Amino acid sequence: MRRYGKHTDEDDVRVRPSRRGSRPRTHRRPAHEDAEEGFVLTVDRGRITCLVGERTVTAMKARELGRKSVVVGDRVAVVGDLSGLKDTLARVVRVAERTSTLRRTADDDDPFERVVVANADQLAIVTALADPEPRPRLIDRCLVAAFDAGLDPLLILTKSDLAPPGPLLETYAPLGIRHVVTSHEEFDEESVARVRDLLAGRTTAFVGHSGVGKTTLVNALVPPERQRATGAVNAVTGRGRHTTVSALALPLPGGAGWVIDTPGVRSFGLHHIDPSRVIHAFPDLKPGTAGCPRACSHDEPDCALDGWVAAGHAEPARLYSLRRLLATRERREGD
Ligand SMILES: Nc1nc2c(ncn2[C@@H]2O[C@H](COP(=O)(O)OP(=O)(O)OP(=O)(O)O)[C@@H](O)[C@H]2O)c(=O)[nH]1
Numbered sequence: 001m002r003r004y005g006k007h008t009d010e011d012d013v014r015v016r017p018s019r020r021g022s023r024p025r026t027h028r029r030p031a032h033e034d035a036e037e038g039f040v041l042t043v044d045r046g047r048i049t050c051l052v053g054e055r056t057v058t059a060m061k062a063r064e065l066g067r068k069s070v071v072v073g074d075r076v077a078v079v080g081d082l083s084g085l086k087d088t089l090a091r092v093v094r095v096a097e098r099t100s101t102l103r104r105t106a107d108d109d110d111p112f113e114r115v116v117v118a119n120a121d122q123l124a125i126v127t128a129l130a131d132p133e134p135r136p137r138l139i140d141r142c143l144v145a146a147f148d149a150g151l152d153p154l155l156i157l158t159k160s161d162l163a164p165p166g167p168l169l170e171t172y173a174p175l176g177i178r179h180v181v182t183s184h185e186e187f188d189e190e191s192v193a194r195v196r197d198l199l200a201g202r203t204t205a206f207v208g209h210s211g212v213g214k215t216t217l218v219n220a221l222v223p224p225e226r227q228r229a230t231g232a233v234n235a236v237t238g239r240g241r242h243t244t245v246s247a248l249a250l251p252l253p254g255g256a257g258w259v260i261d262t263p264g265v266r267s268f269g270l271h272h273i274d275p276s277r278v279i280h281a282f283p284d285l286k287p288g289t290a291g292c293p294r295a296c297s298h299d300e301p302d303c304a305l306d307g308w309v310a311a312g313h314a315e316p317a318r319l320y321s322l323r324r325l326l327a328t329r330e331r332r333e334g335d
């Protein structure tokens with residue numbers, strides 16, 4: 001069987017700073033000395049829309065890139081017609097090494113991992129408090145994906161006019177994840193400002209189940225002229241299209257960062273996740289793993305964490321939370 005996931009993105013090495021020397025990985029080829037830097041805003045069936053300076057340029061992947069993928073958030077080098085005028089087409093000739101790679105699979109049995117977003121440093125997990133009902137398993141899976149990719153998770157709880165956030169926040173309190181509660185009825189300056197604060201200076205990928213109010217929130221954050229772009233792109237690439245996973249980068253006003261909106265998901269497959277990385281998100285528990293058997297999953301009878309936590313070195317709720325996240329690897333009905 002072909003391992004698509006491993007080959008289509010051979011360039012997406014995970015963040016391993018030691019491997020990156022001071023030598024730039026992609027030296028300028030003489031043929032592309034005129035290349036300009038671009039930031040990928042969206043990719044729709046091979047058409048790459050990128051921001052080059054102030055211009056929005058449409059481009060295709062140059063043949064020399066081979067199977068290397070280009071996704072939203074990528075920093076690229078583009079050549080050709082960079083005017084951004086209608087019906088012009090430029091070429092993407094290089095993709096800069098990614099600082100992070102958020103991936104998902106459609107479900108856990110699907111070996112085809114899709115890179116959702118490149119170079120994000122924060123993952124906003126948007127969940128409605130009601131309509132649709134919160135799905136803690138989905139939140140947990142998004143958390144695991146964030147930890148695996150090295151993104152800081154941020155929990156955004158919407159529709160607080162319909163249900164109180166208390167019970168859900170209790171579940172997540174031991175994880176110490178930053179959170180913000182919103183309601184479109186109070187989309188006053190204060191609540192929007194609070195969300196803005198948490199997004200400032202960062203590249204934040206927004207994920208969430210369809211209907212949680214992601215678009216409503218994003219529209220409250222970005223300038224109106226960009227909102228139209230959201231609608232236009234969603235009309236073409238949005239939900240309803242099977243396997244297509246398209247995302248769109250939107251600038252926060254005043255250069256205060258980027259919001260990368262992704263289409264609503266029903267599941268967040270973790271086929272590609274290396275569970276041994278999840279423990280890195282629990283620095284307080286890490287010392288306790290010293291006594292674990294080799295290749296311990298930390299979710300098995302011989303795991304040393306039980307004894308270590310029982311001896312009072314860490315909060316039992318923290319170990320419980322770790323185990324709950326590790327258990328999201330097992331697929332269940334409704335994931
Ligand atoms: N009661 C209530 N309804 C809300 C709130 N925010 C959004 N909605 C409604 O929820 C519905 C879905 O909102 P969207 O913003 O389209 O949701 P979405 O997450 O972008 O959904 P997809 O486009 O399917 O991914 C709309 O009818 C909104 O008006 C809120 O704070 N409270």
Ligand SMILES: [Zn+2]
Binds near residue numbers: 296
């Ligand atoms: Zn262990």
